[in-house]
Amino acid sequence: MSESHETRTGVPYDVVVLGAGPAGANVADRARAAGLSVAVVERELVGGDCAYWACVPSKALLRPVIALADARRVDGARQAVTGRVDADGVFARRNRSVSDWDDTRQALFLKSIGADLFRGHGRLDGPRRVSVTRDDGARQILTARHAVAIATGSRPALPDIPGIAEACPWTSRQGTESSTVPTRLAIIGGGGVGIEMATLWQGLGSQVTLLARRRLIPRMEPFAGELVAQGLRESGADVRIGVQVTALRRPDPEGPVTLTLDNGGELEADEVLCATGRAPATGDIGLDTVGLTPGSWLDVDTTCLVQGVDGDWLYALGDVNHRALLTHQGKYQARTAGDAIGARAAGRPLDDTPWGDHATTADQHAVPQVFFSDPEAAAVGLSAEQAERSGYRIKTVDLDFNAAQGANLYADGYQGHARLVVDLDREVLLGVTFVGPNVSELLHSATIAVAGEIPLKRLRHAIPPFPTVSEIWLFLLATYQHDQETP
Numbered sequence: 504m505s506e507s508h509e510t511r512t513g514v515p516y517d518v519v520v521l522g523a524g525p526a527g528a529n530v531a532d533r534a535r536a537a538g539l540s541v542a543v544v545e546r547e548l549v550g551g552d553c554a555y556w557a558c559v560p561s562k563a564l565l566r567p568v569i570a571l572a573d574a575r576r577v578d579g580a581r582q583a584v585t586g587r588v589d590a591d592g593v594f595a596r597r598n599r600s601v602s603d604w605d606d607t608r609q610a611l612f613l614k615s616i617g618a619d620l621f622r623g624h625g626r627l628d629g630p631r632r633v634s635v636t637r638d639d640g641a642r643q644i645l646t647a648r649h650a651v652a653i654a655t656g657s658r659p660a661l662p663d664i665p666g667i668a669e670a671c672p673w674t675s676r677q678g679t680e681s682s683t684v685p686t687r688l689a690i691i692g693g694g695g696v697g698i699e700m701a702t703l704w705q706g707l708g709s710q711v712t713l714l715a716r717r718r719l720i721p722r723m724e725p726f727a728g729e730l731v732a733q734g735l736r737e738s739g740a741d742v743r744i745g746v747q748v749t750a751l752r753r754p755d756p757e758g759p760v761t762l763t764l765d766n767g768g769e770l771e772a773d774e775v776l777c778a779t780g781r782a783p784a785t786g787d788i789g790l791d792t793v794g795l796t797p798g799s800w801l802d803v804d805t806t807c808l809v810q811g812v813d814g815d816w817l818y819a820l821g822d823v824n825h826r827a828l829l830t831h832q833g834k835y836q837a838r839t840a841g842d843a844i845g846a847r848a849a850g851r852p853l854d855d856t857p858w859g860d861h862a863t864t865a866d867q868h869a870v871p872q873v874f875f876s877d878p879e880a881a882a883v884g885l886s887a888e889q890a891e892r893s894g895y896r897i898k899t900v901d902l903d904f905n906a907a908q909g910a911n912l913y914a915d916g917y918q919g920h921a922r923l924v925v926d927l928d929r930e931v932l933l934g935v936t937f938v939g940p941n942v943s944e945l946l947h948s949a950t951i952a953v954a955g956e957i958p959l960k961r962l963r964h965a966i967p968p969f970p971t972v973s974e975i976w977l978f979l980l981a982t983y984q985h986d987q988e989t990p
């Protein structure tokens with residue numbers, strides 16, 4: 504074996520973290536705060552997909568598109584907006600937001616907390632051991648006295664459509680890193696990636712066609728997808744719902760791509776973007792060496808311990824456990840698991856009862872999510888359908904936002920809709936959904952109400968300031984009270 508392929512064995516740590524995305528960095532931080540030594544293994548960029556190819560660049564790209572649309576909704580401002588979005592300016596903003604895909608600052612964060620960074624591909628090598636293979640082939644073994652935390656995230660899942668390889672489709676990677684605006688962009692999939700990509704590329708000047716098998720953003724209330732589809736159509740996008748792509752053709756790699764549709768039609772585009780979900784990044788991380796199935800999502804308990812592995816040492820956080828594929832939930836899991844690792848290492852008892860210090864209870868009851876489309880769609884907790892399926896006795900309260908004067912002052916003819924899902928037995932909120940301009944900033948109030956299980960009688964005393972978009976709370980709660988009092 505050559506010098507560069509030498510295997511150095513047994514560098515000992517308390518905790519080894521696989522993957523330095525938001526989940527990995529946060530578990531490292533909490534484990535260090537508990538006084539444990541920590542190694543973090545990263546094969547690409549410290550910061551993960553979120554920082555370079557997902558949340559951060561997509562929101563940096565979307566913000567100018569939505570800022571312009573917001574200005575056009577206000578008489579007086581509208582007249583001052585005469586041009587289109589400047590794509591080069593938007594790309595420059597995106598490049599700054601991802602530090603030109605340079606992770607120096609994020610790596611310095613790991614250094615500042617006292618974690619050691621190992622660059623290379625990490626794999627489990629039996630219980631409590633991780634091998635790291637560098638790009639030059641050198642291999643090193645790290646051992647973990649207390650815990651290994653898998654935070655390797657997810658990757659785009661491509662659909663099994665004939666011609667997919669020849670078509671060289673974009674995924675969210677190209678959708679967030681491209682600095683070229685395709686003249687015609689076809690997007691397959693109507694989930695979060697599909698609607699955000701449609702909003703931003705239509706805003707940047709592409710002619711977008713969004714193809715969805717079912718309704719848009721189907722995990723939210725049905726009205727959310729309907730209003731987002733309406734907004735996309737008003738911006739000029741072609742939104743087709745109930746359509747399947749059955750084949751793709753791109754005979755000339757430099758030429759256009761043709762999509763065959765199940766309704767017999769064809770569609771030609773310059774690029775096609777697959778926004779068809781995610782697969783776990785667990786195919787090549789040595790799961791078989793600890794008795795787990797490579798390529799599977801990792802099932803975890805409330806402290807994020809992986810199920811089916813003996814000895815309380817293997818944790819999985821973030822996308823890889825498939826609980827909620829969101830940065831803020833991954834970070835929450837990582838903080839909770841980091842504290843649990845610290846407690847177990849010190850022999851302290853855990854509080855893993857619901858809402859305890861070492862329980863990720865919010866993953867089950869109060870996951871907030873915002874889609875930064877135009878209008879924005881924001882929801883926390885259960886939709887009415889999910890609540891009914893879970894056996895709750897519920898009442899829904901629905902209102903258009905124009906009930907609130909604050910909304911009408913925020914935007915002329917503010918269009919949006921809100922829904923409360925009330926648990927009638929306890930009179931607390933199970934879920935809240937808002938759709939409309941800038942509702943993203945309303946959502947945390949709803950998350951506090953849902954996670955805090957605040958009785959509606961008390962919530963009535965939380966007065967929204969006049970005249971803000973938040974006034975919608977006043978009208979929603981008054982409507983509920985009126986309906987309860989009216990026989």
Ligand SMILES: Cc1cc2nc3c(=O)[nH]c(=O)nc-3n(C[C@H](O)[C@H](O)[C@H](O)COP(=O)(O)OP(=O)(O)OC[C@H]3O[C@@H](n4cnc5c(N)ncnc54)[C@H](O)[C@@H]3O)c2cc1C
Pocket residue numbers: 521522523524525526527544545546547548549550551552553554556557558559561562623624625626654655656657675679696784787788820821822823827828829830831832833
């Ligand atoms: C287009 C898009 C937009 C999104 N927008 C939002 C949003 O606005 N808000 C939100 O909350 N969520 C958003 N998400 C979801 C969010 O990006 C993920 O939930 C989040 O990135 C998950 O964090 P993570 O730490 O689990 O994984 P990641 O961020 O994927 O990080 C995993 C890290 O592990 C590394 N790694 C993988 N395998 C190995 C290995 N074997 N060895 C060493 N390192 C390895 C990877 O290189 C990567 O750096 C978006 C997703 C997409 C695709």
Ligand SMILES: NC(=O)c1ccc[n+]([C@@H]2O[C@H](COP(=O)([O-])OP(=O)(O)OC[C@H]3O[C@@H](n4cnc5c(N)ncnc54)[C@H](O)[C@@H]3O)[C@@H](O)[C@H]2O)c1
Pocket residue numbers: 662663691692693694695696697699714715716717720721747748778779780781828829872873874875
């Ligand atoms: N702002 C945000 O919070 C945000 C934004 C984007 C993505 N995300 C997260 O990233 C994850 C991935 O997003 P996503 O939109 O890729 O996945 P998704 O699972 O949310 O949506 C994928 C959609 O593609 C459809 N689909 C799958 N195969 C298809 C096929 N062959 N043909 C047509 N449609 C097909 C599915 O029915 C589904 O509606 C999600 O879990 C989401 O929560 C979050």
